[in-house]
Amino acid sequence: MxxxxxxxxxxxxxxxxxxxxxxxxxxxxxxxxxxxxxxxxxxxxxxxxxxxxxxxxxxxxxxxxxxxxxxEVRLPSRAMETVCLPGGRVPVETDCPVVAMHTALLAVGAASERR
The missing domain is CATH 1.10.4000 (Flagellar transcriptional activator fold)
Structure with missing residues (x-):
């Protein structure tokens, strides 16, 4: 329903x-x-x-x-602060492989902490 x-x-x-x-x-x-x-x-x-x-x-x-x-959204607040800026702005650095890797590591780390 x-x-x-x-x-x-x-x-x-x-x-x-x-x-x-x-x-x-x-x-x-x-x-x-x-x-x-x-x-x-x-x-x-x-x-x-x-x-x-x-x-x-x-x-x-x-x-x-x-x-x-x-x-569920698995981005912890630290990762969201990195990629989500006020007013819908997106930092240029989000295309950077290092930022993508860092965000993924934060998400995986947060997921393992919840288990």
């Missing part, structure tokens, strides 16, 4: 379903290469990464039907 708190609830539900589907399929592809990589890159627990390895398309699509995004 989708909330009616917004006039576009059905559109949002469809967007969430598509995002969830893309997320799970991408995590499944990553898990096929390496379960530890899928866990790190997508932030999925081991049990989900291993389940995705054997899940059929219908099972993945059923999981994607959940009414909320099944993934």
């Amino acid at each position: 989708v909330s009616t708190l917004t006039l576009n609830a059905e559109n949002h539900a469809e967007t969430i379903r598509r995002l969830n589907t893309a997320f799970f399929l991408a995590a499944r592809d990553a898990a096929r290469e390496s379960v530890p990589f899928a866990m790190t890159a997508f932030g999925v627990p081991q049990v989900l990464a291993e389940w995705l390895l054997t899940a059929g398309p219908d099972q993945v699509l059923a999981l994607a039907q959940l009414p909320v995004c099944t993934f």
